Amino acid sequence: MSKVLITGGAGNIGSFIADQCIELGHEVIIADNFYNGKYRNISGHLDSGKATLETIDIGSYEMVKYAFEKHRPEYVSHQASLMILDSDKFPHKAIDTNITGTFNIIQACYEFGVKKLTYGSSASVYGNPRFIPVTEDHPFDNQTLYGATKIAKEALMQSWAYTHKVPYVGFRYFNIYSERQGLGAFYTQVFQKWIHAIYNDQEIIMYGDGGQTLDLVHSSDAARANVLALFNDKVKNEHFNVGTGKETSLKEILSLIENLLGKKAAVKYVESDPHLVRRRCSSIEKIKTQIGFEPTVTVEEGTKKYIDYLIKGKI
Numbered sequence: 001m002s003k004v005l006i007t008g009g010a011g012n013i014g015s016f017i018a019d020q021c022i023e024l025g026h027e028v029i030i031a032d033n034f035y036n037g038k039y040r041n042i043s044g045h046l047d048s049g050k051a052t053l054e055t056i057d058i059g060s061y062e063m064v065k066y067a068f069e070k071h072r073p074e075y076v077s078h079q080a081s082l083m084i085l086d087s088d089k090f091p092h093k094a095i096d097t098n099i100t101g102t103f104n105i106i107q108a109c110y111e112f113g114v115k116k117l118t119y120g121s122s123a124s125v126y127g128n129p130r131f132i133p134v135t136e137d138h139p140f141d142n143q144t145l146y147g148a149t150k151i152a153k154e155a156l157m158q159s160w161a162y163t164h165k166v167p168y169v170g171f172r173y174f175n176i177y178s179e180r181q182g183l184g185a186f187y188t189q190v191f192q193k194w195i196h197a198i199y200n201d202q203e204i205i206m207y208g209d210g211g212q213t214l215d216l217v218h219s220s221d222a223a224r225a226n227v228l229a230l231f232n233d234k235v236k237n238e239h240f241n242v243g244t245g246k247e248t249s250l251k252e253i254l255s256l257i258e259n260l261l262g263k264k265a266a267v268k269y270v271e272s273d274p275h276l277v278r279r280r281c282s283s284i285e286k287i288k289t290q291i292g293f294e295p296t297v298t299v300e301e302g303t304k305k306y307i308d309y310l311i312k313g314k315i
């Protein structure tokens with residue numbers, strides 16, 4: 001049994017990493033400031049004593065050091081981040097959390113001799129893809145501040161792995177969704193807002209022609225990629241795409257939701273949003289061969305879980 005500290009552990013991906021580490025018998029420490037995380041994502045583990053919560057802001061090295069000194073984690077999964085829309089709204093906060101915060105975590109991993117660090121980068125680093133499926137050697141062509149912070153994170157990881165021997169594995173997540181997420185990412189707003197609006201017979205907004213595609217990965221699958229890499233000594237200092245290799249258009253998501261709810265949406269078409277790229281489709285060859293990762297949750301299953309969860313909470 002090892003001690004695993006998860007930053008952003010009350011969030012979408014982080015809370016699934018907590019579930020899976022606990023299932024494997026590890027001791028989990030969740031570090032989150034609840035900016036976008038939800039207590040209900042982790043309350044079961046806190047109540048049962050299987051996880052400990054440290055409410056800290058990773059932008060403060062004092063707080064990060066406090067948590068590391070107290071718990072002495074052997075493994076760290078770093079998922080805390082300001083998401084794309086809030087990064088535009090609060091650019092200094094994005095730098096504090098995504099860049100300074102990430103450096104604070106890497107430095108603490110160095111100071112406290114952490115064995116392995118996994119963390120969340122993003123497909124945003126690629127921008128609008130020049131070829132499909134996108135492989136890890138696709139050039140960076142980021143267009144957002146959020147994407148810029150992810151490129152900075154990758155560079156920080158590489159530098160400290162080289163000079164300070166902090167071993168990491170980074171994941172360029174494609175479109176990660178689940179019923180546990182907040183409203184931080186553009187397309188997750190689409191998911192939640194659409195389900196909510198159609199269920200309540202309200203109009204939905206379609207951005208552009210609806211032909212933009214996403215490579216949708218359920219958060220439990222993205223979490224599994226982290227868990228596989230954390231405890232695999234053979235894989236280190238690499239970045240991997242986390243996707244499915246399948247594209248789903250906004251229009252297809254809409255008709256899936258309509259079918260599952262048994263209702264037809266009233267659609268208002270507006271101009272597309274700059275946060276949506278035209279296509280997302282990941283090559284998953286590298287992660288399949290090196291980590292043994294394959295996605296397991298289909299878009300149909302994931303959307304059904306999402307809807308069931310929202311209906312249970314009486315959306």
Ligand SMILES: NC(=O)c1ccc[n+]([C@@H]2O[C@H](COP(=O)([O-])OP(=O)(O)OC[C@H]3O[C@@H](n4cnc5c(N)ncnc54)[C@H](O)[C@@H]3O)[C@@H](O)[C@H]2O)c1
Nearest residue numbers: 008011012013033034035036037057058080081120122176
């Ligand atoms: N969801 C996606 O589609 C997607 C895509 C690409 C990359 N990512 C990356 O994956 C990681 C996890 O994303 P997610 O979907 O779970 O998002 P999320 O917002 O659900 O989780 C992030 C968590 O970090 C916490 N947090 C934010 N700022 C913090 C701070 N300063 N100190 C401590 N905690 C803080 C939030 O409260 C939240 O619980 C992030 O790095 C994100 O950028 C996600």
